[in-house]
Amino acid sequence: MDKKNRKAIIAGNWKMNKTATEAGLLLDDLIPLVEYAGCEVVVCVPFTDLKTAVDKCAGTNLHVGAQNVHFEKSGAYTGEISADMLVDLGVEYVVIGHSERRQYFAETDETVNKRTRAALAAGLKPIICVGESLTQREQGVTEELVRLQVKVALLGVSAEELKNVVIAYEPIWAIGTGRTATADQAEEVCAAIRKVVGELYGEDAAKALTVQYGGSMNAGNAAELLSKPDVDGGLIGGASLKADQFAVIVKAAAEG
Ligand code: 13P
Numbered sequence: 001m002d003k004k005n006r007k008a009i010i011a012g013n014w015k016m017n018k019t020a021t022e023a024g025l026l027l028d029d030l031i032p033l034v035e036y037a038g039c040e041v042v043v044c045v046p047f048t049d050l051k052t053a054v055d056k057c058a059g060t061n062l063h064v065g066a067q068n069v070h071f072e073k074s075g076a077y078t079g080e081i082s083a084d085m086l087v088d089l090g091v092e093y094v095v096i097g098h099s100e101r102r103q104y105f106a107e108t109d110e111t112v113n114k115r116t117r118a119a120l121a122a123g124l125k126p127i128i129c130v131g132e133s134l135t136q137r138e139q140g141v142t143e144e145l146v147r148l149q150v151k152v153a154l155l156g157v158s159a160e161e162l163k164n165v166v167i168a169y170e171p172i173w174a175i176g177t178g179r180t181a182t183a184d185q186a187e188e189v190c191a192a193i194r195k196v197v198g199e200l201y202g203e204d205a206a207k208a209l210t211v212q213y214g215g216s217m218n219a220g221n222a223a224e225l226l227s228k229p230d231v232d233g234g235l236i237g238g239a240s241l242k243a244d245q246f247a248v249i250v251k252a253a254a255e256g
Pocket of ligand 1: 013
């Protein structure tokens with residue numbers, strides 16, 4: 001089955017939560033719980049927690065990600081963090097284009113593309129977030145919108161670079177609301193994402209792509225979502241802040 005050929009990835013997006021001290025404590029709880037995970041486990045932590053996370057996760061099966069990256073290599077961009085800075089710290093993944101960044105920080109498909117290319121050029125693995133609002137879903141444009149987001153995000157990304165890309169389908173209406181997409185809704189859009197990647201890069205590349213679902217995924221609903229053929233993992237917000245709940249999702253991914 002295709003799913004067996006690609007990497008299942010469960011990534012926690014801690015958002016703006018946890019001081020570095022608190023991050024250390026959460027990782028102390030989490031590391032033993034996911035020690036024998038049958039999937040890749042990533043924690044995407046605030047910039048100020050990265051050093052702590054990289055140090056704590058060294059020699060474990062956890063991988064560390066950031067939650068954003070600037071697209072310029074260096075320069076007069078006060079407050080920004082470059083891809084080289086993340087790589088130098090030992091960071092491996094980076095979340096790009098999360099809907100909260102699109103909504104509150106004027107992120108656009110174009111800047112998502114620029115960040116994706118900068119991340120890949122530096123050797124980071126981008127987790128590119130796409131997804132529709134409730135209005136867009138009700139307007140019946142979800143698939144077209146997500147196709148467009150994926151196409152623009154991947155402009156100028158080579159087939160070789162694509163191997164390091166993860167795409168996360170995160171319907172905005174499901175984020176932080178407790179209102180999860182049904183497993184069928186998640187599957188439908190994750191399959192559409194794989195289809196557009198197939199059109200751009202060919203069948204083999206599409207089959208190898210990890211597509212995650214995110215939006216109120218938790219210990220109770222993860223198994224059903226992750227059992228779907230095109231849902232290869234999850235990007236978890238709230239439930240990633242509780243070690244025991246996150247560990248249940250990790251276990252479900254290994255079984256899905
Ligand atoms: P919640 O799991 O809190 O809904 O957040 C999902 C998300 O935005 C992950 O990036």
